Amino acid sequence: MPDFLTPxxxxxxxxxxxxxxxxxxxxDRVRFYELDALNHVNNTAYLRWFETLRIPYLRDYGxxxxxxxxxxxxxxxxxxxxxxxxxxxxxxxxxxxxxxxRKSAFRMEYAVWRDGALTCSGDAVIVSLAPGGSAKxxxxxxxxxxxxxxxxxxREA
Amino acid sequence: MPDFLTPxxxxxxxxxxxxxxxxxxxxDRVRFYELDALNHVNNTAYLRWFETLRIPYLRDYGxxxxxxxxxxxxxxxxxxxxxxxxxxxxxxxxxxxxxxxRKSAFRMEYAVWRDGALTCSGDAVIVSLAPGGSAKxxxxxxxxxxxxxxxxxxREA
Amino acid sequence: MPDFLTPxxxxxxxxxxxxxxxxxxxxDRVRFYELDALNHVNNTAYLRWFETLRIPYLRDYGxxxxxxxxxxxxxxxxxxxxxxxxxxxxxxxxxxxxxxxRKSAFRMEYAVWRDGALTCSGDAVIVSLAPGGSAKxxxxxxxxxxxxxxxxxxREA
Amino acid sequence: MPDFLTPxxxxxxxxxxxxxxxxxxxxDRVRFYELDALNHVNNTAYLRWFETLRIPYLRDYGxxxxxxxxxxxxxxxxxxxxxxxxxxxxxxxxxxxxxxxRKSAFRMEYAVWRDGALTCSGDAVIVSLAPGGSAKxxxxxxxxxxxxxxxxxxREA
Numbered sequence: 040m041p042d043f044l045t046p047x048x049x050x051x052x053x054x055x056x057x058x059x060x061x062x063x064x065x066x067d068r069v070r071f072y073e074l075d076a077l078n079h080v081n082n083t084a085y086l087r088w089f090e091t092l093r094i095p096y097l098r099d100y101g102x103x104x105x106x107x108x109x110x111x112x113x114x115x116x117x118x119x120x121x122x123x124x125x126x127x128x129x130x131x132x133x134x135x136x137x138x139x140x141r142k143s144a145f146r147m148e149y150a151v152w153r154d155g156a157l158t159c160s161g162d163a164v165i166v167s168l169a170p171g172g173s174a175k176x177x178x179x180x181x182x183x184x185x186x187x188x189x190x191x192x193x194r195e196a
Numbered sequence: 197m198p199d200f201l202t203p204x205x206x207x208x209x210x211x212x213x214x215x216x217x218x219x220x221x222x223x224d225r226v227r228f229y230e231l232d233a234l235n236h237v238n239n240t241a242y243l244r245w246f247e248t249l250r251i252p253y254l255r256d257y258g259x260x261x262x263x264x265x266x267x268x269x270x271x272x273x274x275x276x277x278x279x280x281x282x283x284x285x286x287x288x289x290x291x292x293x294x295x296x297x298r299k300s301a302f303r304m305e306y307a308v309w310r311d312g313a314l315t316c317s318g319d320a321v322i323v324s325l326a327p328g329g330s331a332k333x334x335x336x337x338x339x340x341x342x343x344x345x346x347x348x349x350x351r352e353a
Numbered sequence: 354m355p356d357f358l359t360p361x362x363x364x365x366x367x368x369x370x371x372x373x374x375x376x377x378x379x380x381d382r383v384r385f386y387e388l389d390a391l392n393h394v395n396n397t398a399y400l401r402w403f404e405t406l407r408i409p410y411l412r413d414y415g416x417x418x419x420x421x422x423x424x425x426x427x428x429x430x431x432x433x434x435x436x437x438x439x440x441x442x443x444x445x446x447x448x449x450x451x452x453x454x455r456k457s458a459f460r461m462e463y464a465v466w467r468d469g470a471l472t473c474s475g476d477a478v479i480v481s482l483a484p485g486g487s488a489k490x491x492x493x494x495x496x497x498x499x500x501x502x503x504x505x506x507x508r509e510a
Numbered sequence: 511m512p513d514f515l516t517p518x519x520x521x522x523x524x525x526x527x528x529x530x531x532x533x534x535x536x537x538d539r540v541r542f543y544e545l546d547a548l549n550h551v552n553n554t555a556y557l558r559w560f561e562t563l564r565i566p567y568l569r570d571y572g573x574x575x576x577x578x579x580x581x582x583x584x585x586x587x588x589x590x591x592x593x594x595x596x597x598x599x600x601x602x603x604x605x606x607x608x609x610x611x612r613k614s615a616f617r618m619e620y621a622v623w624r625d626g627a628l629t630c631s632g633d634a635v636i637v638s639l640a641p642g643g644s645a646k647x648x649x650x651x652x653x654x655x656x657x658x659x660x661x662x663x664x665r666e667a
Contacts (some may be wrong), residue, residue: 044539068515071565072395072558076262076388076441082271083243083386087543090239094542094598105233105598114239118275127390127565127576201382225358228408229401229554231547233598238543244386251385251441262441284408284419284547390576396561396585400554419547428553432589 046095047132049189056155057134060191063099064134064152065092069127079124085159086117088133089149093163096135096147100189102167102182110176111168115144119161129153136190140183143167143175145192203252204289206346213312214291217348220256221291221309222249226284236281242316243274246306249292250320253304257294257346259324259339267333268325272301276318286310293347297340300324300332302349360409361446363503370469371448374505377413378448378466379406383441393438399473400431402447403463407477410449410461414503416481416496424490425482429458433475443467450504454497457481457489459506517566518603520660527626528605531662534570535605535623536563540598550595556630557588560620563606564634567618571608571660573638573653581647582639586615590632600624607661611654614638614646616663 047055047064057064067088075081094105103109125131132152139146144166151159169176186192204212204221214221224245232238251262260266282288289309296303301323308316326333343349361369361378371378381402389395408419417423439445446466453460458480465473483490500506518526518535528535538559546552565576574580596602603623610617615637622630640647657663 070558070562071390072397072561074390076385076390076392078390081386082247082274083240086240086243086274087541090543091541114278116275116277117239117243118273120273121271227401227405228547229404229552233542233545233547233549235547240543244384247386248384396588397554397557400557400588404553428592430589430591431553431557432587434587435585 046099052132052134055132055152057132057150057152061134061136061150062189063092063096063136064132065095066130066132067091069125069129069131071127074127079126082119082121085119085121085151085161088151089117089119089135089161089163092133092135092149093147100137100182100185101179108170111170111172113166113168115164115166117161117163119159121159123153123156123158125151125153125158131158137186137192138162138190139193139195140178140186141195143177145178145186203256209289209291212289212309214289214307214309218291218293218307219346220249220253220293221289222252223287223289224248226282226286226288228284231284236283239276239278242276242278242308242318245290245308246274246276246292246318246320249290249306250304253292257339257342259335265327268327268329270323270325272321272323274318274320276316278316280310280313280315282308282310282315288315294343294349295319295347296350296352297335297343298352300334302335302343360413366446366448369446369466371446371464371466375448375450375464376503377406377410377450378446379409380444380446381405383439383443383445385441388441393440396433396435399433399435399465399475402465403431403433403449403475403477406447406449406463407461414451414496414499416492422484425484425486427480427482429478429480431475431477433473435473437467437470437472439465439467439472445472451500451506452476452504453507453509454492454500455509457491459492459500517570523603523605526603526623528603528621528623532605532607532621533660534563534567534607535603536566537601537603538562540596540600540602542598545598550597553590553592556590556592556622556632559604559622560588560590560606560632560634563604563620564618567606571653571656573649579641582641582643584637584639586635586637588632588634590630592630594624594627594629596622596624596629602629608657608663609633609661610664610666611649611657612666614648616649616657 049062073080073084097103134150137145138148146164149161167176206219230237230241254260291307294302295305303321306318324333363376387394387398411417448464451459452462460478463475481490520533544551544555568574605621608616609619617635620632638647
């Protein structure tokens with residue numbers, strides 16, 4: 040199978056004009072069902088794109104495969120800023136990175152790029168809980184090291 | 197037809213334990229298609245609920261019926277904070293109010309209530325443009341007076 | 354809480370001009386997110402309405418509450434016939450009934466009504482499997498009796 | 511940009527084990543938001559895939575670019591038969607072809623393939639109307655010739 044939807048790493052992103060510090064992205068194309076009656080991409084579709092990026096990101100950074108033994112990752116908040124409307128059939132790249140983390144929580148940033156220009160940005164705060172439980176579970180050291188090394192994440196107190 | 201989905205005003209909201217300053221709300225029930233594979237309401241569904249509230253709110257406050265002669269309302273940003281998971285078949289009320297406005301932009305706040313307790317809150321910044329055009333169009337005085345009188349909105353410089 | 358989204362039985366449906374043999378329905382209103390770029394209700398939204406009806410129907414007829422001990426109900430096919438476009442804010446009733454059943458499978462019919470006129474009809478074939486398993490599980494006699502008594506369902510060989 | 515979501519023609523499809531007469535397909539991957547609470551792809555997602563295929567198909571076969579001067583294409587019916595459940599992250603190809611046509615209507619068939627095996631099939635009947643109007647508009651001869659030559663479509667009385 041060809042290489043669509045395969046995560047893009049830093050060199051590929053730079054080749055598309057997407058700057059440092061973004062190091063993880065996925066290409067896709069606007070679908071008809073993502074438009075609303077105003078004929079452009081609906082505001083909620085971008086949040087779905089962030090989620091579609093988040094799931095392989097968390098797998099590839101080693102935090103969760105969304106299986107039973109994995110920490111339960113709870114989305115605490117979401118934001119999106121809409122910078123330009125998007126239309127049917129447009130190609131885009133959605134990128135994600137961890138900007139900051141604490142003991143058991145982290146903040147991801149997201150961005151949507153069309154021809155190297157930003158059309159939407161956002162972020163999300165995520166908390167790690169023990170599997171099936173309600174106690175917070177610290178982020179593993181190998182994961183936070185990847186957050187720092189790949190994404191330039193900042194450790195907060 | 198019975199009275200479901202009819203907007204609720206301040207007295208009805210108070211009777212449901214929803215406090216001042218909320219003055220506009222819509223009741224609804226969690227649908228199967230709003231759940232995700234984690235079996236609770238997906239994070240994007242709340243943003244849809246905010247939008248479902250926003251459209252009759254803007255009509256009832258006199259700003260837009262989304263017809264050609266109306267100002268073009270552009271969503272600039274969205275936020276959501278998730279306070280408690282929600283599940284299939286739960287009844288809720290989503291409320292909206294304009295918290296602040298300037299000459300041609302305003303900030304709405306949203307909240308989701310289950311049995312009088314908050315499960316999600318959010319906001320959105322919206323800009324008013326001339327019909328079909330790209331020039332900003334000032335908010336009409338009768339609309340901003342309703343923002344103040346009904347919602348307790350603050351006029352910003 | 355008021356009585357919206359509460360299932361409607363035969364007498365209420367007759368009062369809305371919905372004919373025999375329909376005996377189970379839910380009222381709702383077209384939402385903005387159900388429109389597509391052509392500005393009418395998207396073809397897939399009707400299938401979601403059928404699903405939103407199916408879940409309380411199967412609970413109220415005693416077949417499944419979608420819990421672990423319940424039979425696993427597998428949707429084998431879906432159809433929809435689109436008779437008239439629908440638009441933002443329109444009120445409608447979606448109705449469902451079991452038209453025919455065999456030992457461990459049944460065929461439901463669905464219809465969407467606006468002001469007593471049909472806008473969409475469809476059906477679905479559903480198979481009942483043992484909980485968690487892959488063996489077919491016969492429909493309980495009390496359920497098939499309700500299919501016959503309430504919906505006029507036909508028993509097939 | 512890489513070649514994902516670019517329509518696949520007959521030779522590429524044969525190389526993936528997808529048989530004659532399918533001559534038009536699009537590859538994609540199951541997204542998180544296409545799953546429902548039962549943890550597999552929801553029944554309505556397949557209909558969206560058919561629609562996502564239909565739009566470039568109708569453009570590439572020369573019938574419509576969904577612009578104002580194009581015929582208005584009205585979906586009359588939809589069917590789907592579900593043959594196997596699908597799960598997060600699976601790659602698939604959705605294929606479409608016109609199986610039969612009349613003067614101003616045609617019937618498309620759709621199929622979803624995972625590793626060369628069919629997981630879902632369906633069809634849709636579509637009617638061509640004059641732009642903005644309600645009169646039927648005959649299918650252009652160059653389009654019906656493509657239906658026959660590429661897809662093996664049958665002309666019906």
